[in-house]
Amino acid sequence: xxxxxxxxxLLPLLSLAAATVADCPSSTWVQFQDSxxxxxxxxxxxxxxxxxxxxxxxxxxDMVSIHNEEENAFILDTLQNHWKGPDxxxxxxxxxxxxxxxxxxxxxxxxxxxxxxxxDGEDLVDTCGFLYTKTGEWKKGNxxxxxxxxxxxxxxxxYDKKYLSxxxxxxxxxxxxxxxxxxxxxAIIWFLYKRNSDSGFTTVFSTAPQSPYNDDCVLxxxxxNEHTIQFD
Numbered sequence: 001x002x003x004x005x006x007x008x009x010l011l012p013l014l015s016l017a018a019a020t021v022a023d024c025p026s027s028t029w030v031q032f033q034d035s036x037x038x039x040x041x042x043x044x045x046x047x048x049x050x051x052x053x054x055x056x057x058x059x060x061x062d063m064v065s066i067h068n069e070e071e072n073a074f075i076l077d078t079l080q081n082h083w084k085g086p087d088x089x090x091x092x093x094x095x096x097x098x099x100x101x102x103x104x105x106x107x108x109x110x111x112x113x114x115x116x117x118x119x120d121g122e123d124l125v126d127t128c129g130f131l132y133t134k135t136g137e138w139k140k141g142n143x144x145x146x147x148x149x150x151x152x153x154x155x156x157x158x159y160d161k162k163y164l165s166x167x168x169x170x171x172x173x174x175x176x177x178x179x180x181x182x183x184x185x186x187a188i189i190w191f192l193y194k195r196n197s198d199s200g201f202t203t204v205f206s207t208a209p210q211s212p213y214n215d216d217c218v219l220x221x222x223x224x225n226e227h228t229i230q231f232d
Contacts, residue, residue: 024157025060030082031157032074037064039083040151049128049143052090053105056153063092064154065104066131067112075152076136086149091129094143102129106154114138 024036031037040055056062066072079085092105102110116137128143 024155029155030078032071034157036061036155036157037075037078038153039079039085040153041083041085041149042151043147043149044151045147046145049090049094049145052145052148052151053092055151056092059153059155061153061155062106063090064152065092065106065108066114067108069112069114072112072114072131072136075131076133079131079133079152083150083152085133085152087133088139088141089131089133089150089152090145090148091131091138092154093129095124095127097125115140 024031029036029038038059038061040059042055044051044055046052053063064075066075079089093102093110094105095101096103102113104110114137116132116135116139118140124140126143127140130139130141131137132139
């Protein structure tokens with residue numbers, strides 16, 4: 001088997017294994033477009049917004065960011081019908097006083113907003129964004145909340161391996177290793193079969209042609225010819 005054939009055989013199998021790793025980590029997460037979402041319904045007391053972020057980073061994610069109307073509608077619908085979230089949900093954004101603009105904690109670009117008509121105060125320090133789940137609009141509010149009724153987290157796909165549970169990593173590793181081993185063994189068996197097949201072909205057709213007479217017959221014929229010559 002040509003050397004290039006082995007990687008070609010491995011590619012679809014490794015792609016399948018990689019696809020398994022790339023899925024959301026469990027059924028408690030919901031996938032939409034290229035991201036995984038989970039709503040942590042536990043109500044917690046907080047001293048700062050970092051306490052809320054830690055809820056997400058502990059799950060290998062960050063507080064939710066929203067980048068288009070479709071994603072906003074998906075989150076709104078899922079919060080209302082699946083997660084039963086609160087009326088006001090803290091978004092993963094903050095007001096950067098250096099740039100005088102809102103930014104997402106996950107460092108993604110601010111490409112979309114859905115602010116409700118609201119009078120801005122002169123000072124936006126410690127201002128965060130909230131999703132009002134009854135209308136889907138965003139509101140500005142103080143980041144210094146004392147508690148939250150739930151936290152919405154988001155992780156981009158493919159889900160980073162370093163955030164997977166140890167069991168998930170072990171299972172994924174075993175799947176990939178088993179696939180590679182079986183493929184290599186198959187390639188070796190095929191190679192040995194082809195080599196033996198080619199050797200048998202050469203043996204059959206490379207044998208020198210044999211005379212229809214064996215050595216004894218040649219000797220008898222030679223002696224008869226000799227007697228005939230003497231008789232003449």
